[in-house]
Amino acid sequence: MRSYSIGELAKEFEVTPRALRFYEDKDLLHPTRNGMHRVYSYKDRGRLQLILQGKNIGFSLAEIRELLDVYNLEGPRVQMERMLERYQAQVVKLEKQRSDIDGALAQIKDHMKVIDDHLAKPSQETLRQERDRIFNSSNSAPKAAE
Amino acid sequence: MRSYSIGELAKEFEVTPRALRFYEDKDLLHPTRNGMHRVYSYKDRGRLQLILQGKNIGFSLAEIRELLDVYNLEGPRVQMERMLERYQAQVVKLEKQRSDIDGALAQIKDHMKVIDDHLAKPSQETLRQERDRIFNSSNSAPKAAE
DNA sequence: AAAATACTTGACGTTGACGTAAGGGTAAGG
DNA sequence: CCTTACCCTTACGTCAACGTCAAGTATTTT
Numbered sequence: 001m002r003s004y005s006i007g008e009l010a011k012e013f014e015v016t017p018r019a020l021r022f023y024e025d026k027d028l029l030h031p032t033r034n035g036m037h038r039v040y041s042y043k044d045r046g047r048l049q050l051i052l053q054g055k056n057i058g059f060s061l062a063e064i065r066e067l068l069d070v071y072n073l074e075g076p077r078v079q080m081e082r083m084l085e086r087y088q089a090q091v092v093k094l095e096k097q098r099s100d101i102d103g104a105l106a107q108i109k110d111h112m113k114v115i116d117d118h119l120a121k122p123s124q125e126t127l128r129q130e131r132d133r134i135f136n137s138s139n140s141a142p143k144a145a146e
Numbered sequence: 147m148r149s150y151s152i153g154e155l156a157k158e159f160e161v162t163p164r165a166l167r168f169y170e171d172k173d174l175l176h177p178t179r180n181g182m183h184r185v186y187s188y189k190d191r192g193r194l195q196l197i198l199q200g201k202n203i204g205f206s207l208a209e210i211r212e213l214l215d216v217y218n219l220e221g222p223r224v225q226m227e228r229m230l231e232r233y234q235a236q237v238v239k240l241e242k243q244r245s246d247i248d249g250a251l252a253q254i255k256d257h258m259k260v261i262d263d264h265l266a267k268p269s270q271e272t273l274r275q276e277r278d279r280i281f282n283s284s285n286s287a288p289k290a291a292e
Numbered sequence: 293a294a295a296a297t298a299c300t301t302g303a304c305g306t307t308g309a310c311g312t313a314a315g316g317g318t319a320a321g322g
Numbered sequence: 323c324c325t326t327a328c329c330c331t332t333a334c335g336t337c338a339a340c341g342t343c344a345a346g347t348a349t350t351t352t
Contacts, residue, residue, distance in 0.1 A: 007298065017299085022340060036300055036347080056246050058204030061339070071257060080261055087258050094247050094254070100202050101244045105237060111217060112233050115226055163329085168310060181332055182317080216309070292350065293352100300347070306340090317330070322323105 004040040006031075011043075013052060023051060026061050028068060057097065152177075158251040159198060169197060172207050174214060204243065 006017045021117055023029045024038075040048075046067060054064040067090065070083040118137040152163045167173045170184075174197055177184040186194075193214060200210035213236065216229040 005250055005298080016341080018342085019340065021301090026339090038299085053250060055339095056204075057243060057250060058202075067254075071253075077265060080265060084258060084261055087254055087261075091251065091254055091258075092151075094251050095204060097204075098244060098247050098251075099241050100199050104199060105240050106256075107217075108233055108237055108240075112230060112237075115230055115233075119202060119223060119226060119230075134258070151328080162311080164312085165310065167331090172309090184329085201309095208308090295333100296351070297349080298347105299349095300345100302344085303342100304344100305342070308338090311334105311336070313334085314332085315330105316327090319326105321326085 003041045003042070004045060006038050006040070009040050013048060015052070019049070023048070023061070026065065028061060028065050028132060057094070115140060147188045148192060149188070152184045153195060155186050155191060157196060161198070169207070172211065174207060174211050186188070203240070207272070229288065 004012075006020050010017045010020055020029065020038075020040075024031065029040075029047055031040045031044050033039065044066055050068060050071070051061075051064055054067060055061075059067070063111060066086060148226070150158075152166050156166055166184075166186075170177065175186075175190055175193055176232045177186045177190050179185065196214060196217070197207075197210055200213060201207075215248065216233060253279065
């Protein structure tokens with residue numbers, strides 16, 4: 001359970017010290033001080049990890065701040081129920097993002113295959129298109145409406 | 147295969163006309179004109195859908211623009227191979243995001259369960275914590291290091 | 293002792309993705 | 323004929339998330 005300087009932590013997670021100070025300014029991190037120097041605990045390191053994960057998923061720092069608050073079990077019972085609702089909303093959001101990603105992946109992979117085929121073994125169709133492009137002879141019957 | 151005015155499309159996708167004009171300015175959309183008014187085709191509508199999905203997944207408009215270009219099979223063979231590489235990179239990126247989301251979902255759901263239990267049927271442990279908080283009697287043996 | 297290194301707090305600059313206000317065109321409805 | 327409803331372009335404003343100096347402090351290395 002060691003502690004970290006701002007530089008160490010920044011380097012480990014490949015962010016700048018400026019970013020860490022910014023997160024502190026935005027109330028996402030609360031390192032202690034040794035004199036005037038910031039000291040990050042192991043827990044702070046964990047929080048930073050969560051922050052960066054959150055960013056990666058596309059949350060704003062404000063949203064991440066809320067998530068961190070919830071994650072820390074702050075406040076009395078009544079607040080917790082509100083947090084549960086927020087969590088639920090986040091779950092919905094995340095699951096939508098996930099399905100969006102799945103959709104995007106499917107499309108991309110599908111399209112990659114199309115290009116791949118296109119490059120590897122040009123089909124009759126492809127050849128015909130090529131010929132059409134070269135000789136500009138667009139008099140063959142169109143298969144499907146464009 | 148109808149066409150749309152900027153307002154119709156904006157309302158359908160819950161964005162502002164300004165956003166659509168902005169996307170056009172950034173070369174993401176290319177509606178035709180009827181006089182000076184923009185006319186969006188069904189294909190344009192599809193592109194817009196892709197744009198918004200991309201945004202949702204956390205891509206910048208610049209990145210989305212590239213994806214759209216690739217998606218449109220523009221350019222000759224040599225370019226396509228470069229695009230395949232980019233696609234591959236995007237796949238990696240997306241799959242990482244997906245696993246990040248899965249991680250986040252797992253954590254959140256786990257934590258929701260903790261809170262839920264905490265609220266529903268306060269366990270012995272919870273009650274002890276409560277008592278400790280109220281009477282400030284922190285002399286019982288700590289189970290795990292915090 | 294001087295220089296390099298790592299930290300500090302301001303404070304202004306930057307980029308992306310629009311918002312918003314200003315000024316004007318056109319077509320339908322009362 | 324005037325208002326309402328959309329549409330247009332131009333241009334400045336805004337907010338998030340830092341980047342980038344500037345100017346100073348403390349420690350360590352040469």
